[in-house]
Amino acid sequence: xxxxxxxxxxxxxxxxxxxxxxxxxxxxxxxxxxxxxxxxxxxxxxxxxxxxxxx
Amino acid sequence: xxxxxxxxxxxxxxxxxxxxxxxxxxxxxxxxxxxxxxxxxxxxxxxxxxxxxxxxxxxxxxxxxxxxxxxxxxxxxxxxxxxxxxxxxxxxxxxxxxxxxxxxxxxxxxxxxxxxxxxxxxxxxxxxxxxxxxxxxxxxxxxxxxxxxxxxxxxxxxxxxxxxxxxxxxxxxxxxxxxxxxxxxxxxxxxxxxxxxxxxxxxxxxxxxxxxxxxxxxxxxxxxxxxxxxxxxxxxxxxxxxxxxxxxxxxxxxxxxxxxxxxxx
Numbered sequence: 001x002x003x004x005x006x007x008x009x010x011x012x013x014x015x016x017x018x019x020x021x022x023x024x025x026x027x028x029x030x031x032x033x034x035x036x037x038x039x040x041x042x043x044x045x046x047x048x049x050x051x052x053x054x055x
Numbered sequence: 056x057x058x059x060x061x062x063x064x065x066x067x068x069x070x071x072x073x074x075x076x077x078x079x080x081x082x083x084x085x086x087x088x089x090x091x092x093x094x095x096x097x098x099x100x101x102x103x104x105x106x107x108x109x110x111x112x113x114x115x116x117x118x119x120x121x122x123x124x125x126x127x128x129x130x131x132x133x134x135x136x137x138x139x140x141x142x143x144x145x146x147x148x149x150x151x152x153x154x155x156x157x158x159x160x161x162x163x164x165x166x167x168x169x170x171x172x173x174x175x176x177x178x179x180x181x182x183x184x185x186x187x188x189x190x191x192x193x194x195x196x197x198x199x200x201x202x203x204x205x206x207x208x209x210x211x212x213x214x215x216x217x218x219x220x221x222x223x224x225x226x227x228x229x230x231x232x233x234x235x236x237x238x239x240x241x242x243x244x245x246x247x248x249x250x251x252x253x254x255x256x257x258x259x260x261x262x263x264x265x266x267x268x269x270x271x272x273x274x275x276x277x278x279x280x281x282x283x284x285x286x287x288x289x290x291x292x293x294x295x296x297x298x299x300x301x302x303x304x305x306x307x308x309x310x311x312x313x314x315x316x317x318x319x320x
Contacts, residue, residue, distance in 0.1 A: 001146075016138070021105075022108040023057050023058065023105055027109075028110060028112070032110050032140075035261055038073040038075075039071060
């Protein structure tokens with residue numbers, strides 16, 4: 001994964017914030033943090049939403 | 056932060072922190088909401104933010120936000136992140152393709168030693184040797200007479216790969232029509248009519264993503280170019296990138312003319 005990819009993903013998030021008038025984005029899901037910042041999360045996965053009990 | 060274009064991360068040390076986030080933009084882990092609120096109030100632009108988007112939010116955060124950003128409105132942004140992530144960049148598609156190749160090494164490890172006492176462990180070892188960090192789904196390996204049913208998934212370089220199918224003499228049965236149905240503009244009805252068994256079409260990238268479409272869900276969703284999907288119909292699973300033309304099957308086996316003789320298939 002290149003730094004250019006991380007920068008492009010971050011730019012896409014900032015653009016989406018601008019389109020929606022969002023001034024700050026506070027992210028708690030590890031996959032969203034990883035996508036937006038490139039911060040490695042040791043391969044952690046969010047729960048499979050198709051499994052029973054996960055909405 | 057939109058105003059400063061800066062990223063602030065909750066971390067007490069800089070191991071694993073991307074280079075574009077300087078140490079000064081880290082704030083520490085704490086159980087004390089007072090300290091947390093003061094740390095966040097110090098983030099440039101946050102105290103005057105009008106709209107703060109969140110993807111996960113506790114009642115405690117809402118109370119804290121009322122203090123460090125008193126004029127702000129908290130708005131859900133799960134859909135913002137989902138929509139950004141749903142359409143993949145070219146490099147992301149290639150990372151998923153690479154992850155699928157790693158998963159194939161696990162499939163081959165199973166097929167090479169179908170009578171091994173620990174086929175799943177063999178698959179995990181093979182995938183880990185090529186960079187898989189964690190399985191992305193419950194590994195499936197079972198035999199039904201002459202048929203081996205295998206479904207494996209793994210995270211590689213933070214992107215997911217997956218492969219599943221029924222293997223006879225080491226060769227996978229043909230892909231179902233559902234795989235070919237994953238085209239730009241395809242609707243729930245298109246996918247349902249193409250399926251032959253229990254089916255699931257879901258976004259795939261850095262884990263489970265949108266869309267999520269099966270017999271009961273996603274009736275109003277339409278596939279679009281750039282989506283990357285895990286496509287399951289019965290025991291078969293492929294990973295597909297939706298294009299403006301034919302689907303790009305990212306989980307195509309890494310050998311073109313079938314498994315070489317002597318390698319198990």
